[in-house]
Amino acid sequence: MLQKRIDDQPSISREMVREAQDILHRHLKRVGLKQTAQRDTILRSFLDTRDHLSTDELHRLVQKKDPSIGYTTVYRTLKLLAECGLASEVAFHDGIARYEHQYNRRSHHHMVCTQCGGSVEFFSPEVSQLEQEIGRRYHYATTRHTFQIYGVCEDCRNKNSAQPA
Amino acid sequence: MLQKRIDDQPSISREMVREAQDILHRHLKRVGLKQTAQRDTILRSFLDTRDHLSTDELHRLVQKKDPSIGYTTVYRTLKLLAECGLASEVAFHDGIARYEHQYNRRSHHHMVCTQCGGSVEFFSPEVSQLEQEIGRRYHYATTRHTFQIYGVCEDCRNKNSAQPA
DNA sequence: TTGAAAATGAAATTCATTTTCAAATAACGC
DNA sequence: GCGTTATTTGAAAATGAATTTCATTTTCAA
Ligand SMILES: [Mn+2]
Ligand SMILES: [Mn+2]
Ligand SMILES: [Zn+2]
Ligand SMILES: [Zn+2]
Numbered sequence: 001m002l003q004k005r006i007d008d009q010p011s012i013s014r015e016m017v018r019e020a021q022d023i024l025h026r027h028l029k030r031v032g033l034k035q036t037a038q039r040d041t042i043l044r045s046f047l048d049t050r051d052h053l054s055t056d057e058l059h060r061l062v063q064k065k066d067p068s069i070g071y072t073t074v075y076r077t078l079k080l081l082a083e084c085g086l087a088s089e090v091a092f093h094d095g096i097a098r099y100e101h102q103y104n105r106r107s108h109h110h111m112v113c114t115q116c117g118g119s120v121e122f123f124s125p126e127v128s129q130l131e132q133e134i135g136r137r138y139h140y141a142t143t144r145h146t147f148q149i150y151g152v153c154e155d156c157r158n159k160n161s162a163q164p165a
Numbered sequence: 166m167l168q169k170r171i172d173d174q175p176s177i178s179r180e181m182v183r184e185a186q187d188i189l190h191r192h193l194k195r196v197g198l199k200q201t202a203q204r205d206t207i208l209r210s211f212l213d214t215r216d217h218l219s220t221d222e223l224h225r226l227v228q229k230k231d232p233s234i235g236y237t238t239v240y241r242t243l244k245l246l247a248e249c250g251l252a253s254e255v256a257f258h259d260g261i262a263r264y265e266h267q268y269n270r271r272s273h274h275h276m277v278c279t280q281c282g283g284s285v286e287f288f289s290p291e292v293s294q295l296e297q298e299i300g301r302r303y304h305y306a307t308t309r310h311t312f313q314i315y316g317v318c319e320d321c322r323n324k325n326s327a328q329p330a
Numbered sequence: 331t332t333g334a335a336a337a338t339g340a341a342a343t344t345c346a347t348t349t350t351c352a353a354a355t356a357a358c359g360c
Numbered sequence: 361g362c363g364t365t366a367t368t369t370g371a372a373a374a375t376g377a378a379t380t381t382c383a384t385t386t387t388c389a390a
Contacts, residue, residue, distance in 0.1 A: 032366090032367090033367070033368085034355085034356050034357070034366085034367055034368070035356075035357090036355080036356075036367095036368065036369085038368085038369075039368095054346090055346085055347085056346085068369095068370085069369090069370085070369070070370040070371070071370080071371095072348090072349095072369075072370055072371080073368080073369060073370070075347075075348080076368090076369090091256065091258060093256060093311070095345090095346080095378090096345095096346065096347095097346085097347085111299055111300070111303060111305055111307070113305065114308070120303045120305070122299050122302075122303070124295060124299070126291060126295065127292065127295070127312070130289060130291065130292070130312075130314075131314050134276055134287050134289070134314055135276070135314065135316055137287075138276060138285045138287070138318075139318070139319040140276055140278065140285070140314070140316035140317065140318055140319070141316050141317045141322060142276070142314050142315065142316035143279070143315055143316050143317075144314075144315050144316075145312065145313060145314040145315065146258070146311060146312070146313050146315075147292070147295075147310065147311070147312045148310060148311050149295075149296050149299055149300065149305070149307050149309075149310040150307065150308055150309050150310065150311075151300055151305035151306050151307035151308050151309075152305065152306045152308075153303075153304070153305055154304040154305070157306060197335090197336090198336070198337085199335085199336055199337065199386080199387050199388070200387080200388090201336095201337065201338085201386075201387075203337080203338075204337090219377095220377085220378085221377090233338095233339085234338090234339085235338070235339035235340070236339080236340095237338075237339055237340080237379090237380095238337080238338060238339070240378075240379080241337085241338090241379095260347095260376090260377080261376095261377065261378095262377085262378080
């Protein structure tokens with residue numbers, strides 16, 4: 001599940017964590033929900049990594065900061081984060097839902113190794129243009145698209161040929 | 166779940182059904198499995214439609230031809246068809262796996278209405294080129310890609326504005 | 331025709347996700 | 361601060377699609 005860094009975007013700074021937290025708090029107020037310590041802790045854990053996390057994986061990270069926080073709360077908070085644009089779901093087609101934080105990040109696509117689950121992020125503005133173009137052609141009000149490439153990474157190919165069963 | 170026809174590809178002819186059946190039979194022999202009436206019936210039902218069917222939906226169609234065929238056999242046969250290239254899974258991101266037949270069809274992508282579930286098929290060779298290009302750049306041996314656009318179709322938008330709750 | 335291997339279909343199981351519920355907590359006005 | 365009330369929480373239960381199990385039936389090569 002390791003993920004190669006192919007861009008030079010820095011990790012999230014203290015400043016940015018605060019700003020993201022503000023976004024969440026404003027969202028909560030807007031929809032009449034409450035600010036809680038759990039939600040803040042979960043957001044901070046989520047921002048800490050650039051990985052594509054399952055609810056379960058995030059729950060494990062969260063528990064390092066506060067072992068009393070339950071899986072259900074992580075699950076529900078992830079939905080809230082998606083609602084206010086801080087998180088987005090990435091479907092790697094491996095049967096479980098994954099999320100990545102979307103705060104201050106370039107939009108990008110993924111190429112996934114079907115053998116080890118590793119992934120590479122890449123940028124492809126052409127594809128976003130296609131969304132607009134096709135939407136216009138068939139009169140859809142488009143909101144998003146998914147583009148993913150599947151294959152086998154170099155490491156896995158080497159491992160395969162080293163030990164041909 | 167209706168799907169607009171945007172190309173002029175004809176429905177599958179008797180001739181083609183036979184050819185597809187041959188592909189399945191050869192595959193079965195190759196991997197040491199047996200030819201059965203159930204598998205043939207399921208394949209024929211599957212070729213009958215150009216829709217994107219869930220296992221359950223296909224099972225219902227199959228039952229019209231032979232009510233004794235069980236869900237499990239449909240499920241297993243769909244995997245076999247995917248193995249020999251006659252079917253491919255399309256993930257519309259609605260939580261259930263869908264398949265479409267791939268026999269004698271142009272490869273294409275989908276734009277899906279998030280409100281009614283309807284879809285439009287479109288062709289976009291640029292995207293396939295991107296698969297090659299990105300794969301080469303990051304040393305992946307690519308096998309496939311998914312490209313889907315999500316939005317709201319014209320009909321649904323009209324319905325929305327007609328009855329604003 | 332026959333025996334071994336595979337296929338079948340109902341039922342059971344799995345497993346991620348979602349819901350339920352009683353107890354704890356946050357927010358608002360006073 | 362205090363009380364009120366709606367929301368939140370986390371454990372447990374429920375859900376539901378996908379998958380496996382298993383006893384029985386069927387295929388097919390010899
Ligand atoms: Mn990513
Ligand atoms: Mn299609
Ligand atoms: Zn790999
Ligand atoms: Zn629609």
